Amino acid sequence: MEELLTPISQTYRSSNQAGGGLLGLSSTARPRAEPQIGFGSSTPEEALEVLKGQPGYDDLLRILKWLQDGTRGTHSFDIRKPNPQSAQIVHVLVTEIVANYWALLKESSSAQKKSQPVDLLLASLQSISGLNAALAYIRALLQEARKDPKGIKRSFATPNLASALDLLSCILQHNTDIQSIWQAVSSSQDNAGQVRALGMEFVSLIAGGKVVSLAAEAEHVLHQADMLEEPSWIANSKQYADWLGNNLVDWIRPNPSAGDLKICADLTGRGLKLGHSDLMIKILFTGLVLHAEVHPTFEKLLDLLSSADQRKVLLMVLKFISTKYLSSVDADEAIEDYPTIWAAASALQAVIGTSSVRKAQLVAWLSGATGAGLGETCGIRRAALAVLADDKEAMFSVLESSLGLLGDQLYIKHAPMLQQEAHAQVLLLSAGYVHRKSPIKLNVLLRSSNFLNTISNRIGASQDRAKFLGMVVGEALSGLIHNEDRRLNFHMEITDSGEGKWYKSLVSVVDKTGPISPLKSQEIPKGEPAVPKPVKKTPRPAPKPARTMPQSGFIIEEIEDEDESSEEEDDDLVAYAKPTSDEEDEDDDPTLINRNKPNAPVYIRDLIAYLRDTENYDRQKLALATAPALIRRKASHGTEVSAHAEELASLLVGLEDKYELDDFHGFRTQGMIAIIVAQPQKMARWFAKTFFDGDYSLSQRASVLIVLGIGGREIAGFETSEYSDVASFPSKKLPAKVEKHYEPSAPANRYISASASLRALPPNALDNISQSLSQAFLAPLAAEAADAATGPDVLKLSSFTSRLQQQTSSSAAPVTTSRTKAHGVHSIPNTTANLLATSFFFPLTSRFQAALHSPSATRRGLLFDPSLLTLYLKTLALLLHAAGPSTLALPQMTAEFWDLLLGVRTHCVGEVGVAGAVLFGLMALLDVNENDTRGLCQRHGHEVVESVEWVSGVFDRTRGGDQGGNGEENQVKMMAAGVLIRLREMVERYRALLMGDMIGFS
Structure with missing residues (x-):
């Protein structure tokens, strides 16, 4: 059994030491006893010694109260002032006391009402030394957790990391923390040079991004370890910018000294380089100009920048x-x-x-x-x-x-x-x-x-x-x-x-x-519907069994009419379907069945209340299902939709799929499309502005583009929503047998999309439409080239034509292969075309140019995300195609869109999707301006030559056909071939007009 026993430690003693104590152990080998006397004096050395010796809870509270008395001026030692003794005490508090006592201190603070033990600890750490120690401790714990061979989930550093992150968020949780930290530092130094050096360190620490970046990194590690209970505000750059702005307002508003105002200006200038700087400036402007009206102080602050x-x-x-x-x-x-x-x-x-x-x-x-x-x-x-x-x-x-x-x-x-x-x-x-x-x-x-x-x-x-x-x-x-x-x-x-x-x-x-x-009066919302509180659902008692009624003396009998002519007259009468069983009735536990279901909203204000009630599953589901039909039905009757259009749109754009509802995105998109169709002139501009200026995710911005594209095409008559019939009352409709004789025949030309009966909105709705239009553009070119080619040229065009025919035959939407010019061209009224140009197209292109020169790097980064840029270009191309050749503003639309397409050429390198979107935009330009190719060469000769050069390069660099390549690359190569054929036809036909622009072109 001896080999199974492993000694934990061994003690050796020299021969000159006398054996003392029981069992011959030396007094030096005895385990170290905890101090018998607690903290009772008033020196920082003793406080540091007791903290290093693993103090008890009562001793810790006495030390923390003594340190707090120093911050209030009761004695001479102030832990917030930078010196070697305070640095050592702060280091021990962060690395040892927080790791052992943080949970206990917070639990004791929640149980007490007057004195908060955790506030004593935070008061000792609200200094530059405390912040640096907390950040250094978090950085060390991150390295230890990542290098632990057991993994992040089993590392002993992750629990301490959670406590350290919580400590950091608690140190900087009030709107006066920045001011108190700096005043404690500046009052302790008499040398102006030292104050200036400490000010630079303070500004870099608060507004340099160290706190947010390190907190976000710690939050990510805790999320990987499944130890993140709730996100920390200090790891969110938006909330941090809000906190920084509120601290600056509370510091500047009482008219601070010149030195403090200089520190505030440095913090403001450094904060402009953080994310969400516009939020910080909004808080400063609102707090110092609109509410406090301290204009001279705000002006002095700006003068220091x-x-x-x-x-x-x-x-x-x-x-x-x-x-x-x-x-x-x-x-x-x-x-x-x-x-x-x-x-x-x-x-x-x-x-x-x-x-x-x-x-x-x-x-x-x-x-x-x-x-x-x-x-x-x-x-x-x-x-x-x-x-x-x-x-x-x-x-x-x-x-x-x-x-x-x-x-x-x-x-x-x-x-x-x-x-x-x-x-x-x-x-x-x-x-x-x-x-x-x-x-x-x-x-x-x-x-x-x-x-x-x-x-x-x-x-x-x-x-x-x-x-x-x-x-x-x-x-x-x-x-x-x-x-x-x-x-x-x-x-x-x-x-x-x-x-x-x-x-x-x-x-x-x-x-x-x-x-x-x-301006102050507009800060208070007026007429905003109250958010209904969630009602606690109580189960209803089970219904009593119905008593059997005695049979009466007469019998109701159905008599069939032998006259068959009456049946023809009743063909329009639709029989009611059998009621389906309730899904909630299938639950085995009757107490879980909810019988208090909300009724469908019949007014727009009820719909808004339902959408705001994000805690109620039934209301959210019912609001999404009824929103498209209700908005369309109320659009032309009264002012309900026009008065609440922006509020409805903002709710739908920012709505999240909290309950994972079936077809959530489809209902939400149809609701936004209904708003655009109801108020196109106003809401199309609003959606365009929201896409660039709103604080939304990539998916939400993408949904805005889809809504603009589908909504614009529906207004132009290219799409028909399944909810469009609800806008007209049954009294204004003919019977079905009569209406079929007055239905307009389907036009056979390429300007009418094959998807004109859009019944569903998949996530790739715009991609499907763009693919259909691309095939309509390429099919005539392939047919003409195949008919005119002889000899070796047939071999060159065989793969191109065969692939195009395969895609055309496999597509669900039939494509017209004839190019009608003199007849069948779909022309929409000039009023509608002008609406598409002024409210849909121009706001998107103009705001894109403005966003390129915006001081916000975040906005520019969002615009050039490959997936979002692809969707943006396709949306513009579809809107241009929907406006059609009869648009009075077509020359201006062509000029703006062509400049934009050539401006994003550099972002097509390595991005096949973006290149395909640019090619699709060029196809839409050439297709809509087909009857004015001479005008294109005369007004946009430089753009024609540049486009030929760029498209030929894309065609040569893209793999496809016999050289291999995936489906997307094959599609891009075919689109490049089609655009190149059309452009070279224009160059050959109007070479004399393009002579000045073709210098250097081969």
Whole structure:
């Protein structure tokens, strides 16, 4: 049995030591006894010694209370001040006390009401030393857990990691923690150099991203070890930015000292480089300008930032004001005095202040090629110009720059139309201010060649919208300085329309700074439906068995009618189906059956309440199932949908599949499509804006693109939803036997999609439609090439034609192989085509250009995600195809879309999906402009030559056919071949027009 016993430890003693103690053991070999006397003195050395000796709970509380008394000034030792003794005590508290006592301290704190033991520990660690010790401890535990040979789940470091992460989140949980930490550090140092060095370390620690990144890494390890009970706020960059902004507001609001304001400015500038910097600036602007109205302090804070950071803050404030407060200011709003715009002007004035740097940046934003609030309402431009109203030089600079920009031919050809409209509004507004302040300057400017070139270049443009802007600008500016008989008048119906009169009336707008109270009133939600609380479900008693009724003296007998003609008359009467058994009735336990099911919502406000009640499974399921039909039914009856359209759309976009409902995404998508179909002009712009500016995931943004694509095609008549019949009442429909004689015959041309009866929305709905249109584009080319080819050319085209025929035959949607030109072309009304262009297409393309110049790197990264970029390009191509060749804005749509396609060529390298989307976009461009190929070569010769060169390179680099390759590569190669054939036909036919653009082209 001796070999089974293994000694734990051995003790040796020297020969000169006397045997003492029982069993001959030396006194030095006895185990170390715990200290018999607890902490009772007032020195940090004794506190450190007791903490190292594994103190009991009572001794620990006495030490923590003594340390807290030092932070309050009771004695001279303050653990928050950096020195060697405090660093050692903090290290022991973090590495040993937290590992052993953290759970006990939190449990004791929850049981007590007055004194919180865990608060004593946190008060001792709220310092730079405490934060550094906690981060170093988490970093060491992460390395230990990952290097443990037992694995992360069985590592002994993961429980301590959970305690350390919880400790870090508790140290920084209040809105005054940053201020208290820095004041404790700065008050302990008299040397300015040391304070400056500590300030740099403090800023790097708080706003440098170390805390968030390390906490997120620890949370990921705990998730792998199945020890993460709930996500920590400190590992979420959005919540951390919110916490940082609130701390800065509470610190700056009481008018801090110059040194503290400099630290706040450093934290703000460093925080702009973190994620969600726009959220932090929103909190600062709201807390310091709107609510506290400490404008001088906020201005001083901005003055301490660098010029680049000041520009970022100004752009974020302009974006926030426009989105939050001025989004409801419509174009047809009364343009006299508008309190919200005046309040926004006051808020902007508080941001600009007396700084010449920020004023110059505001002028550059108004007159720059990428500024002026692209896609936003005119209210933000009116508010910005109201800030510059008293500065004649700045206003004249805006006017002169805007006039030169609008007259630039490259700008007219390539700039998004929404951008041109915004600059036209800035030009007209600034011209009115200059005319009132210095009419001589305006008179001289209108006699210059700059004004004449602007009007002539605009009138000579190929886009109708560009001509319209040039005409209204010319008439409005001429009306300011010329009499009625001399003023410029084009005598065009479009300039005398409602929109034309609105543009020309902008020169008479006079805005000024007003009270800021209208912005405060919008912070309080009005008329928001209350969220119903979940009701506790109680089982209903089981129903008593029904008593058998005695048989009556007569019998009801069904008598069949022998006249068969009556049956024909009753063919339209549909018999009720047999009631199916309730799924909940199949439960063995009757107490689990829910009999209190909610009724289907019949009003939009009920639907909103159901969607908000995310804790009720029955309401969520019923709301999703009834939303598409209810929205379509209420769309043309009353104002329920129009009044709550944005609220409904925001709820549906942000809704998550919490209960894993069947066909959740299908119902949700159909609901959003119903909103777009009900209010296309308003909600299409809202969805486009939400796609770029909303805080949503990739899947939610993808659903927005699908909704825009399918909704636009349904408005154009290419798709028919299964819920469209509910919009019409039965009294307005013919009987089925009569209606079949009046059904329109299916048109046989390629402009009508084969999927015109869309009954379901799979996740790849847009991909299916794009594939169908691609086959419709490629099939005629393959047929013509196969008929015209002889000899060896037949072998070259055989694989291409055979693969295309196989895909065409295997597709569920039949594709027309004839290219009808003179007849059968699907033309939609100009009103619908104009709606698709102005509300669907242009907001998507224009906001994409604006997002490219956004200071937020997160927005730019989202745009160039391969899957999202592919879906975005396909959506634009489908909208362009849905608008059709009869669209008046087709030249402008073609110009913007072609520039965008050529601009994303670099992102096609290594991404077959993105390359396929670009090729599909080129196919849609060529297909819609088929009857105007000469105009394409004349207006877009450079783009034609570049496209030929790029598509030929894609065709050569893509594997396919006999060289192998997967199905997606084969499809891309076929699309490249089809586009290349069409482009080379255009080049050969109009070579004379393209001679200048074909230099260097082979």
